[in-house]
Amino acid sequence: MEATAEPAKDDLAAAAAEVARRDPALGRLVDLLGPPAIRPPLEGYFAALVRAIAFQQLAGRAAAAIHGRFLANFVEGLTPEAVLALPEELFRSAGLSAAKTASIRDLAAKTVDGTVPLEGLEAYSDDEIVERLSTVRGIGPWTAEMFLIFQLRRPDVWPVDDFGVRKGYAIAHELPTLPKPKELAALGDLYRPYRTIAAWYCWRANDTVLPTA
Numbered sequence: 001m002e003a004t005a006e007p008a009k010d011d012l013a014a015a016a017a018e019v020a021r022r023d024p025a026l027g028r029l030v031d032l033l034g035p036p037a038i039r040p041p042l043e044g045y046f047a048a049l050v051r052a053i054a055f056q057q058l059a060g061r062a063a064a065a066i067h068g069r070f071l072a073n074f075v076e077g078l079t080p081e082a083v084l085a086l087p088e089e090l091f092r093s094a095g096l097s098a099a100k101t102a103s104i105r106d107l108a109a110k111t112v113d114g115t116v117p118l119e120g121l122e123a124y125s126d127d128e129i130v131e132r133l134s135t136v137r138g139i140g141p142w143t144a145e146m147f148l149i150f151q152l153r154r155p156d157v158w159p160v161d162d163f164g165v166r167k168g169y170a171i172a173h174e175l176p177t178l179p180k181p182k183e184l185a186a187l188g189d190l191y192r193p194y195r196t197i198a199a200w201y202c203w204r205a206n207d208t209v210l211p212t213a
Contacts, residue, residue, distance in 0.1 A: 029201040083104060171205040
């Protein structure tokens with residue numbers, strides 16, 4: 001059964017306060033924005049990963065249209081078995097590329113054979129989940145990290161390859177250049193075990209006007 005504990009608002013506020021205490025630069029964002037508002041999970045684990053693949057490298061509206069047409073094939077629900085039974089031409093007629101078709105089919109096959117154990121996935125560590133999901137064609141560490149943050153609500157994920165996090169960190173800390181992923185990985189140690197919270201404020205730094213000192 002897929003069950004994800006929803007962080008209490010008080011817990012998020014306490015985590016944000018701790019991040020602000022450790023890092024006054026992010027603390028300015030905490031003061032402006034209040035506790036983080038991480039969006040709730042959208043759907044089940046398999047459906048969330050299918051959606052992540054469908055949305056890769058596409059604008060939101062176009063991706064949503066393709067994703068919607070694909071889901072229309074599954075009147076009895078989207079399952080790995082149903083995906084494997086769907087003729088490939090129906091993937092393509094929905095607008096999915098050959099690469100995304102192969103990725104979604106590979107996800108379904110690896111879910112069925114247990115390589116990607118979506119049932120009970122919440123029992124696995126962050127690193128184990130990233131390792132398992134990254135065996136699927138078209139799913140890399142970044143997609144796996146977004147799954148950890150938004151679907152499993154893991155509190156200590158630090159997506160150093162995410163451009164928005166890198167840029168937001170530079171904005172918040174008034175850096176002349178963006179930190180490289182390896183540099184950002186070390187900088188993130190300051191926020192453990194609340195790196196997800198720090199990442200959220202880095203994302204928000206990209207669309208927030210910070211007051212001048």
